[in-house]
Amino acid sequence: MVVRLAGSREVADDLTQEVAVQAAQAFPKFRGQAQAFTLFYKIAVRCVLRWRQQRPLGNDTLLETVPAPSCDPTTALTVQAALHALPDDQRAVLVLAVYEQLSYKEIAAVLEIPLGTVMSRLARARQQLRKELSDVL
């Protein structure tokens, strides 16, 4: 998830380390009011978004980090470019829904946003992707 949100594997490695440290520090304060995984996700998303705000992702980074999937590399590049062209808030919701398979309620808890906002961001993200990827769909 961190790789997908950050858009760079190397950066993700560093960020994940930071996530792990923060998670370990947060555990003693965890009161069990929410499910544990929301805490992990919350910390991870916060770390990545903070990093993204400080250093927006450039095209060079994206090219460097495009994975080598089994499908056509051009398609993969197009998809990754479309994904990373999304605003951070929309991409975070999309990654949690599509890749992490979290429910809307869980996403709302992780991102600390209302359920309606989850749905509207996800809908906007998917509509944008549908438009951007119309050639490869």
Next chain:
Amino acid sequence: MSCKQTNFETLMRLADGELRGLKALTLRRHVKQCPECTQTLTELGRVDTLLKSTDHFPPETRQNALPLRPIGLVGSAALLAGAALLFAIPGGPLRPTSSFAQVEAAMGRIHTAHWTSSITSVTYLNGKKQGYHSVMDCWVDLDTHRLSYRKIKSDPINPSDGIRMDQADFYVDEKAQWSVDHGSVDTYVRMDPVWAQSNKSLVEYLRESIVLPQSDPQHVEVLTVQGQKQQYTFSAWKQSDAQWQGQRALKYTRTVTFGDGAQTRPQLVTIWVDPKTMRLLRRDTRQERDSNPQLAYSYNTTSENFRYNETPPPGTFDLPIPKVGQRFSLGKAMENPQLQRDNDPAVAALARQVMECFSQRDADRLFALWDTEGVPEAEWRARQDNWRRKLASPAFGKSLAYESSEAYAVPLREFVRKSEAEPFPPQPLPCRDVTIKGWLTMEKAPHPYLVFAWARFIQREGQWRIQDLHELEETSTIKNGTIVMQRRYKK
């Protein structure tokens, strides 16, 4: 997407398994019949598949992905391992599928539903109790989409008041696409039967009503009631065990709050469901009001007992057609923006003539622009007197502007059935007519003071005429360059 039944976000919720219960059931049914929604859903699936297929990581479930993947990435297992032990990662499916497939199957076995509806409406006015008690016999045939509501009893609570239920028999034949509403005053034939409170077909609404409420969580719906959007907040159902006619039953209760809740108290809905068939056995509703200072207290209760797959008596679903010589309203609200665009110039030209009549105080010319077909003589004379009086008044100023609002393919019109041989509903339907609704803005003394006229223009055989013209009660004044809306109630 242009489908009027749903939107992209709702389809997305369905695809993600986030839409449950009755809504999911209804939408799945709709999607089966709607090519556009089917395509949108397919594309949604393709986008997700494409995202996953071009991803570096294979799709994982949360159970195997969550605690270990970040640790594996950076080798910081030591930091997390101990902590992870403290927490149980929730098990079970991430997107629990509701049991509505089972419900849908059960619904498929219901062909007819029959229920009696006992309605009590009570108002305490100045300490005096008044109202009525009515009983309706109701049938719905889910296979043929026909419905009948027949009033079998309606008695005033206080015989000296004589207050009875205004609603009389009501029939719907959805496949024939018309319904008959026999009010106590008039007969109204709708050519597009839609349940006013939900924008759904009435039969579809009833079909949902008799599906069990399980998994139907608290939710808010914005429904259109008499053209006005209104928010309904449905609480989650509370379930308990109960007895119904000596048998075990499931009892559910919920409240439904209308609007912001300031005007009415929440409606309390209680239903009893057969635990074996999950069919609705009985439904009670109670609605109380006490906000109106003139009505100290009022309440409406409804009790309905349902039975299924009974054979309806012959003629149950026969729609009663108006008798020869009887007046009836024919409605088919087919809003059509294209009609509005196509006809706007012609209607604007007519509106300009109307405004000239206002400015020149030319009542006779105004009446010559009127369409009088189907308008009774007495009513037409009353309209003429009314507008002559308005135009003669020095307070009635010049007209300022016209703006169209909506266009309909077939207007609400009154007909008289002329002979037994005349087919009913009229064939062909009078679709050649178009109506456009619009607003006229007028200046009124003392200046500056604006009034609006609501106008309905009709085109019959290429000729545009006024069908209706009403000075509106809602008015505006201009204060310091700002229009201030006011409501003025005029007799």
